[in-house]
Amino acid sequence: MTDHDGYDDAARERIVEEPPKRVDAPVRTPFERDRARVVHAAASRRLAAKTQVVGPQSDDFVRNRLTHSLEVAQVARDLSRALGSQPDIAETAALAHDLGHPPFGHNGERVLAEVARACGGFEGNAQTLRLLTRLEAKTDGAGLNLTRATLDACTKYPWRVTDAGADGKFGVYDDDLPVFDWMRRGAVGTRKCLEAQVMDLADDVAYSVHDVEDGIVAGRVDLTALDTGAVWQVVRDWYLPGADDDVLDATLAGLREVGSWPSAPYDGSRRSLAALKNLTSDLIGRFCGAVQHATFAASDGPFVRYAADLLVPDQARLEMAVLKGIAAHYVMRTDDRIALMERQRELLRELVETLVTRGPDALDRPFADDWADAPDDAARLRVVLDQVASLTDQSAVTWHRRLC
Incomplete structure (x- = not known):
């Protein structure tokens, strides 16, 4: 039916x-x-x-x-x-x-x-x-x-x-x-359903646009003074291994033609905040509009489950990768960020090792029950990972301080 x-x-x-x-x-x-x-x-x-x-x-x-x-x-x-x-x-x-x-x-x-x-x-x-x-x-x-x-x-x-x-x-x-x-009953191979493709695209759009917005407000990104050489290297390292400078230069030039692209550095004023919000809205509309038009052009639908696929134009993928590269270079690859990330990795490693050693007495009740039902060491490690993954940033720090 x-x-x-x-x-x-x-x-x-x-x-x-x-x-x-x-x-x-x-x-x-x-x-x-x-x-x-x-x-x-x-x-x-x-x-x-x-x-x-x-x-x-x-x-x-x-x-x-x-x-x-x-x-x-x-x-x-x-x-x-x-x-x-x-x-x-x-x-x-x-x-x-x-x-x-x-x-x-x-x-x-x-x-x-x-x-x-x-x-x-x-x-x-x-x-x-x-x-x-x-x-x-x-x-x-x-x-x-x-x-x-x-x-x-x-x-x-x-x-x-x-x-x-x-x-x-x-x-x-x-x-x-x-x-x-x-x-997955009814699915063919590893094909994603249309709704998962929509979710994935929405994640990409939000990630590419909003991380740049956060970087601008934090004073780390200035869209009027980009070091494109360094940014393009990050784009190749993280997102588009084969992209050459000419393609990325042309992609950035296209983004700069968006009417709300800033012509002056962000200064924290309400006027500047409003302009930044307009840019965010325009970019989201640009990407979603391009995908909608391409998808309609490629299929008559219906656009449900496995009856059709979402089509993301190459230009939209390029533009999102450029924005991700800007955020990655100016926010995620800074020296202070790299040092903080190393401390976080060490904390989580030590926390997992401690919980594996301590066992159920150190776990929340649901996970202690799972530990008791686990048939072997691999299953018990999975329980510990379930526990650690459930923690917030601050609770991971608190647990580490208490147990390690």
Whole structure:
């Protein structure tokens, strides 16, 4: 059976069948219920104290993982609605896409990936699936018990660690394969559903635009005085290995033609803040508009699940990579940032080692119970990683100070 919105009974199915809601309960679609479950999850609240680019304690203005996720959700919802797909699915996927990230952002993720080799690795997106289907308490044995369509939309990398590319990205641990296989029923190979593609694009758009905005307000980025040689090297190192200077120069020239691109340095005034917000809005509209037009030109749809794909023009990818390179060079590669990241990595390594040694007496009750049920050392290491990944930046520091 297929409903008028293009989502059939299989898309609405949950891991554990749920009884009908009370007759006096608000009438909501299954996908609206999914969104509410993610919004009310404890893991969502913890994102407010997790690093996006700069630590959340460093400045009142900079984005944390929660504010970033809210902005990604807004972009995803608008684009999904414009395409005619179910906006609640794309928005929920965007709200959930960073739930599995550990303390200290991608820096912490890299540390946990190194120490997790004995139990199959660690990856923020695989941890998100684990959290949604196992760790976050709503339905016993099924996590938040989300619908198949929503879970699938949350999966940015629908493959195992053995199929990961050079970037090491993957979306499921081996002991979560049963629910992953259930979720991917009807999918072909490693193809992402349309809603996951929307979430991924929204994340890229928000990441590329907002990190530059944060860098400008922090006084680290001046768009009127860029060292393009250094920035282009970062773009090649991190995002586009084969891009040459002429292509990147032309891409930046195109961005400078955006009417709100600054002609004077940011000075902190309300006028300057308003101009910066206009630039942010214009760039988001530029990228989403280009993707919408290209997608409509490539297919007649419907733009749901596996009936179509999102098409991102090469020019939009280039422009987002240039913006990411600007933020990376002026914010993430500074000497003070590099020194801080090394201290964070050392802290997480020591915390994992201590928790493995101390065992259940040092873990929160849910993870101590998981430890008791773990059949071997690899499973117990996974429990420790689940515990550490659940911590915020500050609680990781506090736990380290108390235990190490």
